[in-house]
């Protein structure tokens with residue numbers, strides 16, 4: 001294991017970016033979630049969350065890992081439920097989110113695929129939309145795609161999404177405090193890239 005990692009992270013990692021000086025927040029257990037992204041050429045499929053936690057934010061497709069499910073099985077189920085597509089998802093990274101006063105941490109396993117079958121379809125929970133991660137945003141021959149809408153995504157996504165797009169495996173932790181308006185403010189973050197899975 002790499003020394004000096006934030007609590008809750010493990011692996012053979014090299015630091016990529018970090019910020020904030022607050023103490024790492026305490027948590028007593030993790031709850032597991034998945035989040036899946038389809039990447040094709042210079043475009044990425046995101047979904048606008050229509051309800052619940054993270055409403056009106058763009059994100060990958062995912063949710064809670066149900067009892068008895070594997071992480072990959074959960075990721076594939078959520079992708080189908082929320083975007084109507086199947087994909088050969090592969091594990092791409094792990095993120096730990098800790099918020100003050102919650103007591104437990106979100107462990108989010110990130111998956112990606114470069115191909116998929118079916119047609120991205122709006123569900124009760126998510127509205128799929130393609131974005132370009134190249135600049136200028138001219139992905140499709142006949143359509144100009146908008147750039148990744150980081151201003152409508154979770155804080156910190158701008159740190160790790162470029163690694164995902166480049167196919168570099170990553171691990172990160174983001175601590176946040178809840179503000180008076182109910183929004184989160186990042187207090188500390190750390191991201192590393194995986195040197196090897198050994």
Ligand SMILES: Nc1ncnc2c1[nH]c(=O)n2[C@H]1C[C@H](O)[C@@H](COP(=O)(O)OP(=O)(O)OP(=O)(O)O)O1
Nearest residue numbers: 033034035052053059061062063064097106108154
């Ligand atoms: N910071 C943070 N906290 C919590 N969840 C997330 C983040 N960043 C994220 O990217 N996410 C992801 C993790 C999951 O993919 C979703 C949240 O899942 P949720 O929609 O609550 O779970 P479901 O199982 O789909 O929920 P319901 O079907 O019960 O509504 O955001």
